[in-house]
Amino acid sequence: MRIPASSRLLIAGATAVAVLWSGGTAYADLDGNRASSPSPDASGGAKGKGLSAAVSRIRVTQVSGPTGGNRGSLSSTDVNWTPPPCWYEPVLTPDQLKALAETNGLGYVSPHTSWGGEKLWTDHYRDGKDAYNFKDGSLDTAKGYEDYNTGKNGYFWRGVAPDTADPASWDCERVMFWQNAGAVPAVPNAPTAKTLAEYAYDKVEVPGTEIELKPEGRSTVNAPTWVWLDKGTFQEVTVRAELPNTNLWAQTTAKPVALHLEPGTGDAETFPASGDCEIDDDGSIGTPYRTGDAGGTPPCGISYVRATAGDPYELNASVTWQITWEGTGGAGGTLPNGTFETTRPMSVQEIQSVNR
Structure with a gap:
């Protein structure tokens, strides 16, 4: 496959990998060998319809305990423990993805990479064209979809990384992908109950x-x-x-x-x-x-x-x-x-x- 001139070079740790997005531009902000948080100008918010680079859809509520007065977050007694650096979440239905692709054309397909340009989205998610995929630490090919999987029951899942400057956040860099409803995808860094428990720890x-x-x-x-x-x-x-x-x-x-x-x-x-x-x-x-x-x-x-x-x-x-x-x-x-x-x-x- 010929590499288009618009491809961008992504660097994760000491590994340099060419990631190709045909027909448009992929954006990835980097700070040396560390992935940095995307800039506000490329937030991928899509006015409520798009994909944020770091904001999780996990809903957190306090069930018991005081809610007022002077309160603060806990510091772990285990200096080596940190909350999960990244995981995958369901983010868009077929109709929502179509609206994003054909009315905005700007949003994140992974924690560090956004697509700017309608053709990037329509090529892969509407017209069945393959896209290059930074999958589980190596370069791979993501097979394309037909008409955003319209009529199917499920969601497109995408990686979430609360701190995109954390090198471990690159572990969830595969391009947004489909999962039928009622199931959690069988991929590395898929969310579990423990993932949510550790996320909640950071919110106590x-x-x-x-x-x-x-x-x-x-x-x-x-x-x-x-x-x-x-x-x-x-x-x-x-x-x-x-x-x-x-x-x-x-x-x-x-x-x-x-x-x-x-x-x-x-x-x-x-x-x-x-x-x-x-x-x-x-x-x-x-x-x-x-x-x-x-x-x-x-x-x-x-x-x-x-x-x-x-x-x-x-x-x-x-x-x-x-x-x-x-x-x-x-x-x-x-x-x-x-x-x-x-x-x-x-x-x-x-x-x-x-x-x-």
Whole structure:
């Protein structure tokens, strides 16, 4: 097959592959050897009818847990864990694809490649002409379609990559393809319930770590500072993710299990010694300070042994959240624990003598 002059060179990692789109221009934005996010001018939005390079159609709803106040995303305790870099989704019916091809002619056929020009779309999806395909890491040929598969029951699927600068996002680069309704395509990186669970993990927002202190904000050398949270402060947070036009769903639940204290200086003692205060089933942590507790040892707290000189210490309080999930067909399991942390300034004074 002769290579047309309009073909573009795509580079993924250290592999250079010529990808050919006859009769028009294929756009792929690159940054050295890394794929970059497509520019706004080539977003492929097609005014609501086209294909976005990064926006997933997965629907996410919060099923339980607080929805207001100070909240934030979790950081995985496993530094090597990341959400899925890419997967495939059903995006267009035959009629929707026809409308895109013959009224706009601009949109993405893979996370990194857009087609600009009506003939690119009509050649492959209407007139049955083959197209070159960057499939599963190598160059291949995608067979053409007749009249956009009009009259058939199903969807055209296309890769989605939330971060197109991630080199792993090239793993879903095959050209948009057909799948009959009621089935998930048997291709690498096809979505699963676990894919949705991991996607939902990245959408979980947990309440801020607003701990109670006694004394508040200013401690005395060698006098314990009590730390606690009233019951019900922390609740499980459950997020549900569903992929439309499939039977795939997953619910990811974050359960608070421990509070960890870092005093902000080596000149301090934590209670317990590990700095880990367990979270009770009712969502409480530690024991509230009460009159008469002065001089006692708190079940959760800190004792500073050196006064601050100038800037206060930064007390770091981080809550560990245990992550579980369940999904389609009885699937389920665990994901890496997550943490959410806040800091509190702590001034520590030294009292030379006390008169009673």
